[in-house]
Amino acid sequence: MWELLKHSPRALIISVLGHLLLLALMIFGVDWREKPKHPGEQVQVIQAHTVVLPPPGPSPQELALLAEKQRQLEEDQRRLAAMEAERQELERQQRRVQEQQRIAEEQARRAERERQQQEQQRQAEQQRQAEQERQRQEEQRQAEQERKQQEEQRKQEEQKRLQEEIKRRDEELRLREEAELKRKPTEKECQALLADLGKRGAGAELSEKERRWQKECNDMEEAKRKAEEEKKKQDEAKKKEEEKRKAEEQRQQEEKKKQEEAKKKAEEETRKKAEEEAKRKAEEEKKRLEAEARKKAEEEAKRKAEEEKKRLEAEAKKKAEEEAKRKAAEEARRKAEQERIAAEEAARQKAALEAQRGPALEAYKQQVAGKVSQNWVFAGFAKGLSCEILIKLGPGGMVLDARVTKGSGNVAFDRTAVAAVLKAEPLPVLQGPFAEDAKEIKFIFAPDK
C-alpha cells in the first residue's frame, strides 16, 4: 500500500483532498435531500401579536385567541433561541472547519516536505547508483584496458619469446655447437645447479664447469634479471604513463562531472526555487483566496444574517399585516359562512317545505274537488263542455269572488259550475305554510267524456 502511495503521490493528494472536501461538506451540513418545508412555520413570527391588540373587554373567544397568541409568541421565542443556537453552532462548525483546514494544510506541507525528502533521497540514490554504475563501467573499462595491455604485453612477450626462442634456438644451435665445445649450462642445468648449489651451500667447492656454469648461470640470471628489470622499468614507465593518462582522464571526468553536478545543482536550485516560488505564490494565492473567501463568507454570512433579519422583520410585518388581513378575512368569511349557513338552512327548510307542498296541495285539492263535486249537479249537459272558474278564497273558506274566466259557450253550464263552487261554501281552507297557494283557486269543470 505504502509502495503504491509512494509511487503515486499525486493520487494520494487528490484522494486526501477529496476526502477533505467531503468532510468539509459534511461539516457544513450540506444536505442534498429536499427539506420538508413548513411555510406555516415561516410565517409564525413573534411580532404578530403586537399589531392586533385585543379589543377592550375581550370575549372568551378572544381570550382564547390571546392565549393562542401568547403560546405562539413563546413558540416564536423558542424558535428564535433555537435559531441563535443554530447560528452559534454554525460558527463553531466554521471554526472547526478552519482548524481542520489548517491541519490539512499542515499535513499537506508535511506531506510536501516528505515528498521533497523522498525526492532528494531518490535523487541521491539515483546519483549513487549512477556513480556506482559509472565506477563499475570505469573498472570494467580499466580491466579491459589492462586485459588489452596484458594481451599486448603477452603478445609482445610472445614475440619476444619467439624472438628469444629464435635467438635461443640460434643460441642453442650455436651453443650446441659451442657446447660441443664449451657447453653452456642450460637454464635447467643452471637451476638444477643453483638448486644444487643452494643445497650444497655457499663456499662449497665448485667444479670448473660448475663455476663456469655458475658464472654462466649467474650471467644468464643477471641478464635475465636485467632484462626483467628493463622490462619492469619499461612496464613501470608504461604504467606510470598509463596512470598519468588515467588520472588525467579521471580528472577530466571529475571536472566534467563536477561541472555537470554544478549545472544540475544550479538547475535543481533554480527549479526548486521556482517551485518554491510557485508554491509560495500558490500558497499566498490560496491564502489570499481563502482570506477572501473567508471574508466573503463572513460578509455573506453577515449579509445573510442582515437579510435574514430584514426578512424576518419584513416577514413579521407581513405576517402581522397578513394576520390582520387574515383576521378580517376570517371575520368576513365567518360572517359569510353564517349567512351562507343561514341561507342554506333557509333553502333547506324551503326545500323541505317545497317537498311538502306538492302532497299538501294535492290533498287539499282533493278535499276541495270532493266538496265541489258533491255540489255540482251535472244535469245532462252535452258532453265535452268545460269551463274555468276563478275564485278568491276568503277567511273561513268563503268565496269572495267567483267569475267565469273561460266559458264553455253554454252560460247555463257555466252557471252550474259557479253554483257548485258557491254551494260548496265554506270551502276547505288550506292551513299552514302553503295557505297563500290557495288564496286563489282555478276550477276547471270538465265532465269526463
Next chain:
Amino acid sequence: MRILILLMGLLAGCAQALAAPLTIEIIKGVDKGLPIAVVPFGWLGGGNVPELDLAGVIRADLERSGRFENLPVKDMLAFPKSDQEVNYKDWRTLNRDNLVVGQVQATGGGYEVRFQLLDVVRQEQLAGYKMNSSARDLRATAHRIADIIYEKLTGQRGAFATRVAYITSQGRAPNKEVALNVADADGYNSQTVISSKEPIMSPAWSPDGTRIAYVSFENKQPAIFTQEIYTGRRSKIASFPGINGAPAWSPDGRRLALTLSKDGNPDIFVVDVGGGGLTPLTRNSAIDTEPTWSPDGRWVYFTSDRAGGPQIYRVAASGGEAERITYEGSYNARPTVSPDGELLGMVTRVGGNFRIGVMDLKARSVRVLTDGSLDESPSFAPNGSMIIYAAKVNGKGELAAVSVDGRIRQRLAMQVGDVREPIWSPYSKAQ
C-alpha cells in the same frame, strides 16, 4: 352570491306572482236533475181563479225533460210570489239552486202571468217575464215559461211548447176508428186532425209545423195527403198504384220524399209538394222505404233490404249511389236525423226486441236508448234533447220519451187507445 340569491328570490317571487292559481279539476257531478223549486203561483185575484196550476205544468215539463229535480210543494217552507218575498236562506237550506216564483192576476177576459227565475245561490234573478194569457192558453203559457226556464238553466232551447202528432186506433172493425191526433208535447190538449175507419199511417210535420203529411187508406188504396192542421184543408200528393207511403218533408218544405211501388217494387221518389215533378231517387229490385231528410237537405236516409235484412242507407238528395250507413245488427230501420244533423235515430233489433237506438253519424257508433220489446217510430224533439217513440205496453201502444243520452225515459200520459207513430213537431213558426 347575495345578488344571486336576491335575484333568485326575485325570480321566485315573480314566478309565484305569475304562477297559475291552484287549479282544481272537477270531472264529476251529481248525476241528477238541477235542483229547482217552482213555487205555486200566487193568485192576485181580479177575476175567476184559473183552474190550471201553472206551476204544476211547469214542474211536470221540467221533470219530464229529465234535467230537473223538483222540490215537492209539501216540502216548501214558504210560498213567495215574487223575489221580494224570497228568503234565499230557506231555499238554500232546502238545497235548491234555482227558484221559480210567479203570480197570476185576472185581467179583463184573461190573465196576466208574471214569473221570476231566481238563482238561489247567487241570490239574483235570471229571468222575469210578464205574459198575457187566457184561460184556454194558460197551459201553453206554462209550457212557454218552462221553455224559458229550461233554456236559461240548460242553455238549450226548450221544446215544451211544441206538439206531437200521433195515430190512435180505438175499437175493433167494423167500429174501429183510426185518428191522426195532435197534442201538446206533454200529451195534453190532444186534438184530432182527421179520423177514419181505414188505416192512417206515417204522419209527418211540415218544417213550419203548419201541415202534416200522412198516408190514408180511406179509399182502400194508400194515398198520400197533406193537411193544414188549423184549417183542415188537405191535398192529395200521391196515389199511384201499389204502395204510396212514408212521406217526408224536405227541410225547405217544398218537396216530399215518398215510397212508391208503382214500378213494381218500392223505391224512393221525390215529389213537389204541389204534386208535380216526381223524381225517382232510388231504383233497384229491393225494398227502399222510410225516407227522411237530413236537416241540411243534402241527404235522404232510407231503409232498404238490398243487402238482405233491413239496413239504413243514404243517398244524395240530388240522386246517385246509395251509401250504407248501418252495419251493426241485422235489423236497422226507420231512420230519423236529429235537428243538429249529428245523430241518426232508428229502430234497431237487439236480440228479439226492437228498440230505439241512435247512431253518432260522425263516429258511426250506435247506442241503444230504450229497453222495450217493441219500441218503434222514433222522432227527435226540435231541440234534439229527447226522442219520442211508441212503446208496446201490455200489447197496447203508448207514447214514451227518452233523452238522447238515454238517461231519462218517461211515458206520456193521457192517451186513449192504441197509440202509434208519434212525431214531434218542429218549433212553430208562430211562436
